[in-house]
Amino acid sequence: MSLLPLRSKAGPHTRDLADEELMQQIRRGDEAAFEAIYDRHASAAYSLAYRITGTSATAQDVVQESFLSLWRSHMRYDHTRGSVRTWLLGIVHNRAIDGLRRNAPHDKRRASDEGIEERLEAPQRTDVEVLRRDEAREVHSSLQTLPPEQSRVIELAYFGGYTHTEIAAMLDAPVGTIKGRMRLGLQKLRTQLATTAEVPG
Amino acid sequence: MNQECTHRIDVGAYVLDALPPDERQEFVRHLDGCAACRHDVGQLKLSAATLPLTATQLEPPPELKDRVMAVVRSEAELLRATGPEADRVTRPRRRARLRSALSLHPRGAFAGGLAALALAVFGGVELSNNGSERTRVIAAKTQLASATARVELGDHGGRLVMAGMPQPPAGHVYEVWLQRDGQLPRPSGTFYDVQRRGTTTEDVHADLRGVQRLLVTVEPKPGSATPTSPPVIEAVLPA
Numbered sequence: 304m305s306l307l308p309l310r311s312k313a314g315p316h317t318r319d320l321a322d323e324e325l326m327q328q329i330r331r332g333d334e335a336a337f338e339a340i341y342d343r344h345a346s347a348a349y350s351l352a353y354r355i356t357g358t359s360a361t362a363q364d365v366v367q368e369s370f371l372s373l374w375r376s377h378m379r380y381d382h383t384r385g386s387v388r389t390w391l392l393g394i395v396h397n398r399a400i401d402g403l404r405r406n407a408p409h410d411k412r413r414a415s416d417e418g419i420e421e422r423l424e425a426p427q428r429t430d431v432e433v434l435r436r437d438e439a440r441e442v443h444s445s446l447q448t449l450p451p452e453q454s455r456v457i458e459l460a461y462f463g464g465y466t467h468t469e470i471a472a473m474l475d476a477p478v479g480t481i482k483g484r485m486r487l488g489l490q491k492l493r494t495q496l497a498t499t500a501e502v503p504g
Numbered sequence: 505m506n507q508e509c510t511h512r513i514d515v516g517a518y519v520l521d522a523l524p525p526d527e528r529q530e531f532v533r534h535l536d537g538c539a540a541c542r543h544d545v546g547q548l549k550l551s552a553a554t555l556p557l558t559a560t561q562l563e564p565p566p567e568l569k570d571r572v573m574a575v576v577r578s579e580a581e582l583l584r585a586t587g588p589e590a591d592r593v594t595r596p597r598r599r600a601r602l603r604s605a606l607s608l609h610p611r612g613a614f615a616g617g618l619a620a621l622a623l624a625v626f627g628g629v630e631l632s633n634n635g636s637e638r639t640r641v642i643a644a645k646t647q648l649a650s651a652t653a654r655v656e657l658g659d660h661g662g663r664l665v666m667a668g669m670p671q672p673p674a675g676h677v678y679e680v681w682l683q684r685d686g687q688l689p690r691p692s693g694t695f696y697d698v699q700r701r702g703t704t705t706e707d708v709h710a711d712l713r714g715v716q717r718l719l720v721t722v723e724p725k726p727g728s729a730t731p732t733s734p735p736v737i738e739a740v741l742p743a
Contacts, residue, residue: 332579332580332583332584333580334573334576334577334580337576337580338573338576341569341572341573345564345568345569346561346562346563346564347556347557347561348564349562349563349564349568350556350559350560350561350562351556351559353559353562354559354560359565362564363564363565363568364674364675366564366568366572367568367571367572367673367674368673368674368675370572371572371575371576371673371674374575374576374579375579385553389553392553392556395556396556397521400521445554446555446558457516457520457555460517460520460521460522461520461552461555462555462559465522466517466522466523466524467517467522467523467524468524470522479513481517482513482514482516482517483513483516484516485516485517485519485520485522486512486513486515486516486517486548487516488516489516489519489520489548489551489552490516490547490548490551492551492554493547493548493550493551496550496551496554
């Protein structure tokens with residue numbers, strides 16, 4: 304018995320196809336199309352999962368599950384509802400947050416709020432290669448242009464998986480205030496997007 | 505944006521999935537009848553779609569791709585082996601056929617891609633003898649062309665020897681089942697993982713008397729009480 308080649312690359316033709324076309328081939332069981340999708344989006348998927356879960360092992364599990372569910376058509380991709388990338392990152396986000404909620408009982412999370420805040424700072428790591436800094440910088444900076452109280456609640460919700468009531472308790476603020484900050488912050492991001500580059504999704 | 509709607513305040517929290525379940529349900533019901541909030545949700549989702557990029561962009565470890573591609577190649581190989589009609593769109597019908605063919609009664613739905621494994625047809629099982637008086641070796645059928653498996657039967661249980669098995673999907677284990685005549689498969693109490701491609705040996709510490717078939721399925725951790733997916737390995741034991 305011979306081991307399967309693990310490193311073969313998808314052919315040039317496959318590489319030229321748009322994500323949406325690759326998704327159709329994946330539904331027919333074409334692993335080269337899948338590999339092309341993986342190569343295009345694995346970094347974004349892993350980066351998001353790592354930011355949420357805070358460990359490489361868990362992030363890898365999340366990325367593996369997400370791509371395999373894409374491969375197996377567990378989750379049907381519907382092109383009318385956004386790009387493949389946005390859709391895939393939505394799956395990654397859900398799974399990472401699920402893992403976070405499953406692995407961190409409420410009281411334990413509450414006790415480690417400080418650690419989560421720290422993690423949400425997303426410190427630069429020196430032991431991993433940092434990719435697409437320019438691409439990320441613009442969006443990152445736009446989040447940083449928000450008033451800190453707005454970017455903070457958005458980060459706690461999106462990367463921390465907290466509900467608005469949990470965040471309200473954490474920051475000792477009324478729930479209406481928290482919800483308002485979320486909405487205002489996202490609205491401001493939307494305005495910035497309209498004035499800069501193309502809109503993803 | 506609609507200044508009047510009292511739910512408008514919830515749009516950001518909804519888009520960030522930060523509404524508690526009851527509030528979320530209520531908001532979703534509200535969305536049905538409120539075009540203004542639907543519009544706001546659409547707009548703010550565009551903002552939320554940029555949030556992944558605010559994470560520091562990292563390169564995933566190459567081993568991750570190796571693991572994912574190993575699973576994908578195994579399953580693609582299986583799909584090809586089943587011929588041109590192997591189209592996962594028709595999976596439900598195939599599942600039903602397999603279930604009756606194997607007399608399995610999974611309590612839940614088959615896990616998506618694992619159902620693809622159902623497409624394989626189990627052929628005849630050959631019985632061989634390795635020359636030892638005490639050990640009989642039975643070739644087992646696997647539906648992965650890349651994998652082989654055999655059962656070695658001794659006086660005090662059996663041993664499952666496999667080569668070329670892919671890792672189970674994340675959060676899953678291989679579970680060994682024993683099936684007696686006319687009965688549903690019972691757990692053998694043996695679970696295993698595959699750390700790397702190559703030979704894997706699992707001792708099955710169970711009373712094998714009267715056991716007709718030894719099956720292996722992929723189950724969610726830590727294992728299941730009844731099979732929830734079609735067998736990936738099947739061995740017919742001698743009477």
